[in-house]
Amino acid sequence: MRTTLTLAITSCGLLATPAYAATLDVNVEIPKLDVAEYHRPYVAIWVEGADAQVASNLAVWYQNKGTAEGHGTKWLPDLRQWWRKSGRSLELPIDGVTGPTRPAGQHALSFGDAQLKDLKPGQYTLVVEAAREVGGRELLKVPFQWGAGAQQGKAQGSNELGAVTLAVRP
Secondary structure (H helix, E strand, O other), X not given: OOOOOOOOHHHHOOOOXXXXXXXXXXXXXXXXXXXXXXXXXXXXXXXXXXXXXXXXXXXXXXXXXXXXXXXXXXXXXXXXXXXXXXXXXXXXXXXXXXXOOOOOEEEEEEEOHHHHOOOOOEEEEEEEXXXXXXXXXXXXXXXXXXXXXXXXXXXXXXXXXXXXXXXXXX
16 A cells, blocks of 8 residues: 655745845945034934834944043933934943944945844834034934845935935845
């Protein structure tokens, strides 16, 4: 007697599908301002879910104590949106997230599995916020769909930030 055993591999979970892996390539421009007293801006970069809650903190740039202008975390609450949503509940510094302020110019960043591992497919927003002592504050948002393949987005700042571009690469 011959018996045929047929397995529905995909429906019983014996064949694992790979997790969605992608990177976010972010370019942030900090414009050169012609002002009497210039301080580098504090900058926070994060991803928000459709519920406007922080899904992942990507980068926070601030003056470290011990530098000539170092005020440490004193001015981080000036990054109002980030501070209210995430910053005040974090213990700083955060390995792989926090770092020193950056000078005027273009800054290219790439984020992968380490920062994005908890993102489920869906609608998200890249948020970039900048605040500068004796200066202004600016917030830019770039929406994107996680898990929907390659995409590009852009937002243009008017004072504390220049162009912010986003490329999602599967």
